[in-house]
Each structure stands twice: as C-alpha cells, then as structure tokens.
Amino acid sequence: MAGEPDTFRVSPTTGGLPLRDAPLMDNKAPGQAAALGEVLTKSATQVQSIYLDQLQRANQIRADEAANQLKEAELDLTFGENGYLRHKGRDALFRPGGKSLTQEYGDEFDKRSAEIMGGLSNDSQREAFQRVSGGMGTQMRGRVDQHFETQFGVYNASVNEGIIKNQTRAIGLNWADPDATNAAVLSTRGAVYNMANLTGRNSAEEIEADTKAALTPGFLTAISTMLENNDPSAAAKYIDLHRKDMTAEGLFKADAAIGEAQDVQITTAEFNKEFAAQDAVEVANTPQQLMMPVRGGVGSVFGEKRGLKKDGTPRIHKGIDIPTKAGTPVSAPAEGIIRYRDDPNGFGYYVDIDHGGGLVTRIAHMSQRGFEGGAADGSRVAKGQIIGLSGGEKGRPGSGNSQGPHVHYEVLKNGKQVDPTGRHATSGASGVSGAQGGGRKSLSALLQAGRNNPLIANDPQRLAMWDNQARTMYSAQQADRQQQEEDATNAGYNAVIEAGGDMSKVSPSVLAAIPGRAKPGLYSFADNVANPASNQTADLGVYGSVRMGIASGEITEPSQITKYAPLLGPSLTKQLIDDVTSVKKGDQRALDSVSTTKGVMGWVNPELERIGIDEKSNPKEYIKFRGTLLDQIARAERAKGGALTGDEANEIASSLIAESAIKGGGFFGSSPLRGYQVNGKKLMLPYKAIPVSVRVTIEQSLIRRGIKPTEANVRQEYYEATQAIGNQ
Numbered sequence: 001m002a003g004e005p006d007t008f009r010v011s012p013t014t015g016g017l018p019l020r021d022a023p024l025m026d027n028k029a030p031g032q033a034a035a036l037g038e039v040l041t042k043s044a045t046q047v048q049s050i051y052l053d054q055l056q057r058a059n060q061i062r063a064d065e066a067a068n069q070l071k072e073a074e075l076d077l078t079f080g081e082n083g084y085l086r087h088k089g090r091d092a093l094f095r096p097g098g099k100s101l102t103q104e105y106g107d108e109f110d111k112r113s114a115e116i117m118g119g120l121s122n123d124s125q126r127e128a129f130q131r132v133s134g135g136m137g138t139q140m141r142g143r144v145d146q147h148f149e150t151q152f153g154v155y156n157a158s159v160n161e162g163i164i165k166n167q168t169r170a171i172g173l174n175w176a177d178p179d180a181t182n183a184a185v186l187s188t189r190g191a192v193y194n195m196a197n198l199t200g201r202n203s204a205e206e207i208e209a210d211t212k213a214a215l216t217p218g219f220l221t222a223i224s225t226m227l228e229n230n231d232p233s234a235a236a237k238y239i240d241l242h243r244k245d246m247t248a249e250g251l252f253k254a255d256a257a258i259g260e261a262q263d264v265q266i267t268t269a270e271f272n273k274e275f276a277a278q279d280a281v282e283v284a285n286t287p288q289q290l291m292m293p294v295r296g297g298v299g300s301v302f303g304e305k306r307g308l309k310k311d312g313t314p315r316i317h318k319g320i321d322i323p324t325k326a327g328t329p330v331s332a333p334a335e336g337i338i339r340y341r342d343d344p345n346g347f348g349y350y351v352d353i354d355h356g357g358g359l360v361t362r363i364a365h366m367s368q369r370g371f372e373g374g375a376a377d378g379s380r381v382a383k384g385q386i387i388g389l390s391g392g393e394k395g396r397p398g399s400g401n402s403q404g405p406h407v408h409y410e411v412l413k414n415g416k417q418v419d420p421t422g423r424h425a426t427s428g429a430s431g432v433s434g435a436q437g438g439g440r441k442s443l444s445a446l447l448q449a450g451r452n453n454p455l456i457a458n459d460p461q462r463l464a465m466w467d468n469q470a471r472t473m474y475s476a477q478q479a480d481r482q483q484q485e486e487d488a489t490n491a492g493y494n495a496v497i498e499a500g501g502d503m504s505k506v507s508p509s510v511l512a513a514i515p516g517r518a519k520p521g522l523y524s525f526a527d528n529v530a531n532p533a534s535n536q537t538a539d540l541g542v543y544g545s546v547r548m549g550i551a552s553g554e555i556t557e558p559s560q561i562t563k564y565a566p567l568l569g570p571s572l573t574k575q576l577i578d579d580v581t582s583v584k585k586g587d588q589r590a591l592d593s594v595s596t597t598k599g600v601m602g603w604v605n606p607e608l609e610r611i612g613i614d615e616k617s618n619p620k621e622y623i624k625f626r627g628t629l630l631d632q633i634a635r636a637e638r639a640k641g642g643a644l645t646g647d648e649a650n651e652i653a654s655s656l657i658a659e660s661a662i663k664g665g666g667f668f669g670s671s672p673l674r675g676y677q678v679n680g681k682k683l684m685l686p687y688k689a690i691p692v693s694v695r696v697t698i699e700q701s702l703i704r705r706g707i708k709p710t711e712a713n714v715r716q717e718y719y720e721a722t723q724a725i726g727n728q
Contacts, residue, residue, distance in 0.1 A: 348400025501530025
C-alpha cells in the first residue's frame with residue numbers, strides 16, 4: 001500500500017546464501033524501487049556465479065589431493081621396500097599365488113585407488129579423481145609389463161649362463177669320453193645361440209666368437225689334466241680334434257703347455273737313458289745303500305703316534321714325511337723294479353720299488369709318476385733315476401689324504417716297515433747317487449752329452465732343461481756322496497766303540513766304506529779306546545762346546561762329533577752321538593734336554609757377568625765351567641730319566657758356582673765373586689740371583705713353618721737346598 005514501507009527479500013535460487021532485508025524507504029517513488037530491484041537481481045546472479053566457481057575449484061583441489069595420494073601409492077608400489085622393481089629374475093616371473101607380476105601390482109593399485117576414492121565427499125570429486133586414476137593405472141600396468149619383459153630376459157640369460165658354465169665343466173671332466181664331450185659342446189652351442197638373441201649379438205661372426213670363448217676354458221682344463229697325468233701325446237691329439245672350437249689365445253696357451261711338457265718328457269727320458277748307461281757299471285747283486293728320494297729335512301718321523309684306530313690302539317706313522325715343494329723331481333732310492341699304484345683316499349699316487357732281497361721302498365703323495373721312455377710300470381730303474389714329481393697339495397691330483405706339499409717315504413724289509421733313517425742320510429738327495437768314478441761321468445761330460453744328442457742339441461729349450469737337470473743331479477750326487485762318507489765314518493767310530501777299540505773286530509765292509517782321509521783319526525780313536533790307562537782325562541770343555549753346538553743347531557750329524565772323539569773319550573763320544581741322533585729323529589726327551597741346555601746357559605751367562613766372570617776375558621775358565629755344568633746336568637737327567645726343568649738346572653749351576661768359589665782355585669781361581677756372601681765355607685747367591693719361582697716357593701715354605709721370609713733366610717734355605725743337590 002501507498003505509504004507503507006517495501007519489505008520484500010531476495011535470495012539466490014540456489015539457496016545457501018543468507019537472506020537480505022531490503023532497506024526501508026518511502027513508497028512514494030515506485031521507479032526508484034524498480035531500479036533497486038533490478039540492481040539486486042543482477043547482484044544475486046553474480047554472487048551465485050562466484051559461489052559455483054569456488055565450489056568447482058574446491059572439488060578440483062580435493063580431487064587433486066586424492067590424485068596426489070594415489071601417485072604416492074604408485075611410487076611406493078614401484079620403488080618402495082616391496083615395489084615391483086625389487087623383484088628380479090625368477091622372482092619377477094613366478095609370483096606366490098600364481099598371479100603375474102602385472103596382475104599382482106595392478107590389483108594392489110586398484111585397491112589403493114578404491115580406498116582413496118572412498119574418502120571423497122561428492123560425485124564431482126569422484127568423477128574428477130576417476131579420470132586421473134584410470135590413466136595412472138593404465139600407465140603403471142604398462143611399466144610393470146616392461147619390467148616383467150626385462151626380467152624375463154635376465155632370467156633367460158642367467159639360465160643359459162648356468163648351462164654354459166656347467167657344460168664347460170663337463171668338457172673339462174669328461175676329456176676321456178668323446179661322446180660326453182660332444183654332447184657338452186652341442187649344449188653349449190645352443191645356450192650361446194639363445195644368449196645371442198637376448199643380447200643382440202646375433203650375427204654369425206659374433207655367435208661363433210662367443211661360442212669359442214665359452215668352449216675354450218673347458219678344453220684348456222681337459223688339456224691341463226692330461227698334462228698332469230704326464231700324457232702330452234694325448235693332449236696333442238685332443239687339441240687337434242677341438243682346435244676349430246677354441247680361441248686363438250686359448251690355442252696359444254694349449255700349444256705352449258703341450259710343447260713344454262713334450263720337451264720335459266723327451267729331455268728327461270734321454271737324460272735317464274744317459275744316467276742308466278752310467279749306472280750299468282755300478283749295478284751289482286750286493287745290497288745297495290739307499291739314497292733319499294728328495295732333498296729336505298724330515299717333517300714327521302718313523303714311529304710317531306697319530307691318534308687312535310677304531311679299536312683304540314695307537315695309529316703309528318710307518319714312514320717319514322719329507323716336506324718339499326710340489327713338482328720337485330723324485331728319484332729312485334736304489335736300482336730295482338718299479339710299480340705304479342693309486343690310493344685316492346690314502347697315499348694318492350705312489351710307487352713301490354722292489355730292490356731284491358726282500359727290500360722295497362715306497363714313495364707316496366706324488367703329482368706325477370714316471371716319464372715316457374724312462375720309467376714304465378714294471379721296468380727296471382737305476383739308482384737316482386727320476387721316477388716322477390712330488391705332490392701332496394690338498395685337492396691336486398695324486399695327493400690322496402695329504403694336507404700339504406710333501407712326500408711320504410717308507411722302507412719295507414720282508415714286508416715290514418723299518419725306520420728309513422737308519423739306512424741312508426735323512427737329508428736326502430734328489431738325483432743320482434753313488435761314488436764318483438767307476439763309470440760315473442763328470443759334470444762337464446754330462447753337459448756335453450746333451451750337446452751330442454740330436455734330440456736335445458737342436459732345441460734351445462730342451463738343452464736348457466738338460467743343463468738344469470745335469471747340474472741339479474750332479475750337485476745332488478756330490479751331496480749324497482759326502483753324506484755317505486760321513487755316515488760311513490760315523491758307523492766306523494760306533495763300531496770301534498762296540499769293539500772296545502779292537503780293530504780286528506770291526507767288519508771289513510765297515511772299514512772299506514770309510515774314506516781314506518778319515519782312517520788315521522779312526523785308528524787313533526781306537527787306540528785311545530783300547531788303552532784307557534793311557535788316555536788323557538776327557539776334555540769337558542770340548543764336551544760343553546759340542547753340547548752347545550747340538551743345542552744351537554750347528555751340529556746336526558753324528559759325523560760332526562766323531563772328530564772330537566780323541567778329546568772326549570768313548571763314553572762321552574757315544575753319549576753325544578746318541579744325543580744328536582735323538583734330536584735328529586725328533587725324540588721329545590732329547591728336544592726337551594736341548595731346551596733345558598739353552599735355558600740354563602741363558603741364566604748362567606748374565607749371572608757369571610754379575611760376579612765378575614766374562615766369557616771373553618776368562619775364556620778358559622768359562623769353557624771349563626760350562627762343560628762341567630752341562631756334564632752334571634746330563635748326569636742328573638740320566639738319573640731322573642728325563643729332561644730337567646729350568647729351575648732344577650739353574651740350581652745345579654748355582655751350586656757349582658758356589659762350590660768352585662768355596663774350594664778356591666776352582667774354575668775361576670781367585671776371581672772376586674761380587675754379590676756373594678761368604679760365611680765360613682758357605683757361599684750364598686745374592687737374593688736377586690735366585691730364580692723368582694724358587695724364591696716364591698722358599699718364602700711360602702718358610703711362612704708355613706713360622707719363619708719370617710727375610711732375604712737372609714731365603715738365601716740360607718736356597719744354599720742348603722743346592723748343597724744337598726750338589727752332594728747327590
């Protein structure tokens with residue numbers, strides 16, 4: 001009505017906007033009201049448009065957020081801890097549950113997508129998200145398919161690589177079986193062809209090159225085995241058969257190895273013929289003195305206990321072990337008939353040589369046995385002739401149960417093992433033995449023999465091998481001859497001792513074996529043994545020097561002792577010979593005695609210096625004292641039945657020092673004994689000179705007896721104890 005205020009409201013039809021009250025105005029201007037209505041209508045339309053635009057943008061942002069969550073899930077399924085890229089080779093091809101890799105990860109992607117969509121609030125958001133997730137899912141499945149194809153190639157390649165590796169090994173192991181070798185070659189060719197299709201190296205030239213590269217290692221292994229079995233002729237035939245299937249580098253290696261083996265075989269055979277011709281002059285029906293098959297010290301002695309058998313009895317070592325580098329030439333200990341044996345779980349490759357008269361030598365753990373033309377199975381070999389190469393390296397052909405490079409050597413008499421060291425020098429010699437002369441050529445003659453042999457002289461490599469063998473064997477021959485002379489001389493001295501100096505009771509064969517330059521000393525020694533009344537008193541100074549020589553390792557052979565026999569007398573000479581022989585055999589009691597000798601002199605020397613005695617300034621007194629001390633220790637050890645302890649030996653030394661000083665004019669004359677206390681006829685060591693372990697024992701004993709362990713009381717107790725020992 002006229003005169004009433006206009007109270008209408010406007011609101012967008014879309015709803016949701018707050019109602020607006022129109023301002024009050026006079027109804028006196030209808031035109032003005034109409035204009036105002038038009039303005040308000042336009043304003044409402046604009047507000048509605050703004051709202052719709054903001055709503056659309058809000059929905060899109062939410063859809064983008066959901067898409068970003070899905071992208072994060074996709075990255076996790078691709079690169080995460082269990083992403084599909086983590087699955088390689090067979091793992092990618094064969095999934096648990098039987099699904100393909102694409103299906104497994106596509107389903108997981110769809111599951112993550114559905115979970116994210118479930119969190120959206122309206123259809124507009126869901127429609128926008130679906131447009132993005134559909135494309136992402138298709139792209140991810142495509143990438144998984146690509147990874148699957150790649151891993152199929154990787155798996156296929158690994159399978160073919162495994163085939164090539166196994167067939168190459170089969171070629172090397174089946175070198176004596178042509179059918180198995182050909183089957184392995186065909187299988188390798190097939191695997192290489194499959195690899196060519198996978199790698200793209202599929203031209204004819206590339207396939208052939210890759211095939212040769214795959215086959216060559218197997219052929220080289222086979223050839224190496226033949227050469228280790230000392231069969232270069234078989235290796236040469238084998239290489240000719242498969243030459244077309246090997247690389248140029250492989251052929252070069254094979255030809256070089258075969259050529260060198262053939263040269264060694266021919267050179268050794270010819271050299272053995274030359275030596276066999278020389279030995280023919282020396283071969284006789286009388287028993288032969290043996291030589292060691294290789295040079296070197298004895299590692300394990302005869303009779304050594306090595307654990308227990310199944311029945312609980314000790315397992316005894318029935319030979320000796322000689323450590324030596326694998327490939328060292330092994331020589332026949334004497335002339336005889338050779339037989340080749342094989343014991344894979346024990347001796348490995350070994351030989352038995354029958355020398356006649358019930359004597360057999362056995363050499364085990366060899367890497368090669370025999371050389372073509374030189375020592376066939378059942379043939380007669382000469383003393384010192386090379387019969388093979390040493391071995392013993394674990395895992396190598398011929399080693400048997402050996403754990404390290406060495407040869408095992410036995411001597412059997414009438415089928416029973418005897419100690420080899422009693423029949424020849426334990427130091428041994430690789431090469432030919434025997435006295436010089438009697439058909440034995442000089443070194444220059446041996447070298448010239450090679451230059452006169454057309455099979456050797458026209459080949460520089462063979463000639464070099466010949467010269468090396470000649471020099472090695474000649475040197476071994478000389479060493480063996482020297483050792484035999486020393487052993488013969490030692491046997492002569494022992495025979496004289498047993499005969500009581502009566503030379504008529506010494507075997508003529510023993511005397512005949514002694515070199516002429518050693519016989520004057522032997523007869524002089526025999527006279528001393530036969531006439532003890534005319535003998536001078538045994539020189540204990542010389543005795544002490546020899547004992548120290550044994551302890552230090554400077555004296556290792558009985559023959560080094562016999563030259564001192566006239567000064568030692570028969571008893572001490574025999575004692576020292578027994579000592580060095582026992583040490584040489586590795587007798588534990590003898591080794592303990594050596595240790596005691598070293599220990600007591602290590603204590604005595606500084607102690608003597610402390611009291612004013614010096615080895616350099618008082619040499620005569622020192623040497624005499626040392627000999628007397630070591631003689632007393634040896635007597636005490638014989639009485640005890642074993643080596644003395646360090647403290648026991650030191651107590652004897654202390655007592656001897658004190659006794660000498662008390663008597664006056666002893667070993668040290670009137671030399672002042674600094675630090676010693678003389679009380680009447682008592683002479684006591686300084687407190688600090690008493691061994692610590694003995695000091696502690698005495699102090700504990702005094703405390704138990706209720707006596708205060710003063711230095712004076714300890715010295716008194718120690719003096720009384722050493723006096724008691726000295727008087728025994």
